[in-house]
Amino acid sequence: MELKIGDTAYPSLKGKVSDDEWEIRVQTAALFRLIPLMGWDDLSMQLISARVGEHYLVGPNGLLFEEVTASSLVKITVDERLVSETPFGVVPCSWYPMRAMHEARPDANFVIHTHDDIIAAVACNSQGLLPISQSAAFALADGIGYHAYEGVETHPECAVGLQASLGWHNNALLLRNHGLITIGYFAKHAFLRHYNIRKACRIQMMATSTKGGELIQFGPPLLKMFKAELQRVANGEGTSDPWDGLVRKLVKLDPSFMD
Incomplete structure (x- = not known):
């Protein structure tokens, strides 16, 4: 079956x-x-990638995020060579920061990088993300690193620094003066980390915009408790998982992403 985005025709890969x-x-x-x-979008300048076996899926060049479908995703090797024929190309050099995350951690099957304004605003603050909300406490307990701005991260030599900043215990990177990267074993992990950190940053921006009293920060005992809560969630206890509901919502709005 042939599919089409704009004037570009491409084959459905379902069953292939x-x-x-x-x-x-x-x-x-x-x-x-x-x-x-x-x-959270920034036209087409944010990035998403996924590991599939020995290869990787990246977004097609020139498409808005709301146009991307399962069949239009481009499969590449680790050194950015196309694995199969496609009418779509990839954004030149955008693969380097995503490759750095995939190579750094075997659990980084999905990687999301955005330039969301609220997140970038907190990333510009020398104090970074403050432990002033439940969302921030969960993010800090889950592991969030910081990466000093070194210019546009679309050069292969930037990989070493990004990987060092991520380390083995962080699942997110606040890129100073820039944005956020989250990783996940499953797609929902990367997405929910992004959602939670974005909410924590929004609360912080709202709290710091008010005049008056000093911000109330959680102390070490409370922050330690949040690590235990994350373990409960990992064991299937605690909060419900919204991912399937989000996918159902997408299906109701526009099921073409599954083409």
């Missing part, structure tokens, strides 16, 4: 790739659609 790859494609396409739906 393995069931595992197709599921990863659908989950990745869902991430692309959720970013603008949540208001």
Whole structure:
């Protein structure tokens, strides 16, 4: 079956790739659609990538995030060579920061990088993310690193610094003066980390914009408790998982992401 985005025709890959790859494609396409739906988009300049076996899926060059479909995702090798024929290219040099995350951690199957204004505003503050809200406490307990701005991260030599900043215990990177990267074993992990950190940054921006009293920060005992809460969630206890509901919402709005 032939599909079309604008004037560009491309084949449907459903039934032509393995069931595992197709599921990863659908989950990745869902991430692309959720970013603008949540208001985190920066035209087409944010990035999402996913590991599929020995290869990787990246967004097609020239498409808005709300146009991306499972079949239009471009499969590349680690050194950015196309794996299969596609009418779409990839954004030159944008692969380097994503490759750095995938190579740094075996659990980084999905990577999201945005330039969201609220997150970038907190990343510009020397104090970074403050432990003043429940969302921030969860983000800090989950592991969030900081990476000093070194210019546009679209050069291969930037990988070493990004990987060092991520380390083995962080699942997110606040890029100073820039934005945010989150990683996840599953698509929902990267997305929910992004959502939570963005909410924490928004609360911080609202709190620091008010005149008056000193901000109330959580102390070490409370922050330690949040690590235990994250373990409960990992064990299937605690809060419910909204991911399936988000995918159902996308289906109701526009199911074409699954094409």
